[in-house]
Amino acid sequence: MQSGLDQANAGIANLEGKFALIEDRLENFDVRLTLTEDKVDRLPGIEENLKQLQTEFATLKANENDRDQFCRLNNVEISGVPQKDSENLVSILNAICVKVGFGLLDTDVDSIHRVRRFPVSVSNGNRADPRPPAIVVRFCQRRRKDQLVTAARARRGLTSADAGLPGPAVPIYVNEHLTAVNKVLLRRARDRKAELNFNYLWVKQCKIYMRKSDSSKVYVITNEADLKKLK
Structure with a gap:
């Protein structure tokens, strides 16, 4: 128990x-x-x-x-110029100015140099940009820089042969010196322009502008949100 x-x-x-x-x-x-x-x-x-x-x-x-x-408002970026050993960038710039009808003065240029390009984004990572480094010219006066850009835009079809460079003729472009961020924004603006059938897209004093027609409103594009607002 x-x-x-x-x-x-x-x-x-x-x-x-x-x-x-x-x-x-x-x-x-x-x-x-x-x-x-x-x-x-x-x-x-x-x-x-x-x-x-x-x-x-x-x-x-x-x-x-x-x-x-x-800081880049006084700068011009020249793209497409083949790079050679012992090249004379001032001579190349002078030849381009002569071709587009711009009278370059000895007092115009503050500095001139090549700048490396950022890697190109691809689906499986980044790769080196095959294009030659761009030439950046810093002008002493913004007014003179604007005059060169205007003259270059009026003279379409500029090539390396026009700059007196040997080898096959390749296109040369003279543009505003945009930041990396604004260059991407400009590419997106081009895509948006085609998508919406806008007639005009341009850059002036490093600002991006778009316009659908001659009589429509001019849009200033400062960011991605501005592009999304377009109709």
């Missing part, structure tokens, strides 16, 4: 132990649930802070791009 009672007591003790363990687990679960609820309650605030930080970051990037572009 005593043995059966001992067994019963042992069974009860075992059950009490299991119940205590379950109570501990339930208590721990309740604590974790409370912490999770607190985190969920804080999520809207965290999301709002994240959106604010993203907005501030985008603003900082835009301001940085604007400052970078402002």
